[in-house]
Amino acid sequence: REKGVIAEKEIETPASEYMKKEITLIWEETPLNVAVEILSAAKARALPVINSDNKLAGMIGDVDIINVSEVETEEIKEQMRGKSESDSWTWDSEDQIYITKRSLKPSEKIVKDIMTKEALTITKRTSATKCANLLKENNIEQVPVTSGRKIIGIVRDEDLLKVFSE
Numbered sequence: 001r002e003k004g005v006i007a008e009k010e011i012e013t014p015a016s017e018y019m020k021k022e023i024t025l026i027w028e029e030t031p032l033n034v035a036v037e038i039l040s041a042a043k044a045r046a047l048p049v050i051n052s053d054n055k056l057a058g059m060i061g062d063v064d065i066i067n068v069s070e071v072e073t074e075e076i077k078e079q080m081r082g083k084s085e086s087d088s089w090t091w092d093s094e095d096q097i098y099i100t101k102r103s104l105k106p107s108e109k110i111v112k113d114i115m116t117k118e119a120l121t122i123t124k125r126t127s128a129t130k131c132a133n134l135l136k137e138n139n140i141e142q143v144p145v146t147s148g149r150k151i152i153g154i155v156r157d158e159d160l161l162k163v164f165s166e
Contacts, residue, residue, distance in 0.1 A: 010129050011127065011164060014126065015131055015155055018128065018162065019124070019152075020154050023153065024047055025047065025050050025151065026038055026048070027111070028049050031108070031109075032068070032069075032107055036065060046061030046062070046142060047059070048151050054150065055150060056144060056150070057115070057119075058116050060111050060114065060116070068109060069104045069107055070104075072103050073100060074102075074103075075099070075101075076100075078096070079096055079097075080096075121145070122144075122146075124145055124147065124153070128160060128163045132160050132164070142155060
């Protein structure tokens, strides 16, 4: 199996030193149209999902929402007429403009209907190397840091890049 630079460079720095403690969470009963707005406001591609007990229930990402959404197409046709400025016997011109607008219409479902329920997690003691390998092997960009099932932070790929570039 091929090892990357990260795997060769053992960094034992624990997650507690590079995790982000300010996290945007989303409740599992949130409608998907609201989840889209929360993802956008958080400038995130995925977010941890919590249940009514404030425990990690899963993860939801933009791809999950896109997969159950439909694309709505709206077409507007406008006519523009222009009078000729020369002789009265010349032709008047008429142009037609077509404007097509496509938008994503999220499903009527709620977050828990489509979230990934078996979310991968790490602890605050997980080393940077182990965390990087977890992200790479599972093709994910972030992982929640938990204590029990309570979320205490999140590690994103860019947080790890800072650790490995020091």
